[in-house]
Amino acid sequence: MxxxxxxxxxxxxxxxxxxxxxxxxxxxxxxxxxGMQVHIAEIADQTDVIDIKDAVYDGDFVIADITRHSTSDRTVEHIIDELRQVADEVDGDIVQKGDDQLILTPTGVTVSRDKLNA
Structure with missing residues (x-):
């Protein structure tokens, strides 16, 4: 057979x-x-947020490096708030990984808060 x-x-x-x-x-x-793409971005200043927002609105996944900013910096707080609004608008997700990365997802994609190997 x-x-x-x-x-x-x-x-x-x-x-x-x-x-x-x-x-x-x-x-x-x-x-x-x-199809969804994964973008790597670096946030040096407020203008870098525009491309990140556009990518998430287009349905893409973004990993953004925020190492140029201190997590206590008011600029990074403002950036995170702005990107949180975008994630809420598209029914996506946003997570800060450590002090140096933000992960933003498009509509319907969530980031688990649990480690796979925990």
Whole structure:
């Protein structure tokens, strides 16, 4: 018995010719190449927030480096508040990882607060 016969369940009414192999490129073409991307960003000043907001509004995931700012810096507090509003608007998520990274997700994506290997 061949592999397709096993997949099809042996004596079913379908043959291997009834099935079409799907190609990822066909999927991307059919969906306009749309898919979530992961962006790495560095926040040096307030203007860097614009590109991050645009990416999240477009449905992308962003990991932002905030090492240039002290976590007690009023600028970084303002930036985090602004990005928190974006996450709320798109029903995404925002998490600060340590003192140096922000993780922002688009609509419907959440970041677990539990470590996998804890």
């Amino acid at each position: 061949g592999i397709m016969s096993k997949i099809l369940g042996g004596g079913g009414t379908h043959s291997a010719e009834d099935y079409v192999e799907l190609d990822l490129n066909d999927f991307e073409s059919a969906h306009g190449g749309a």
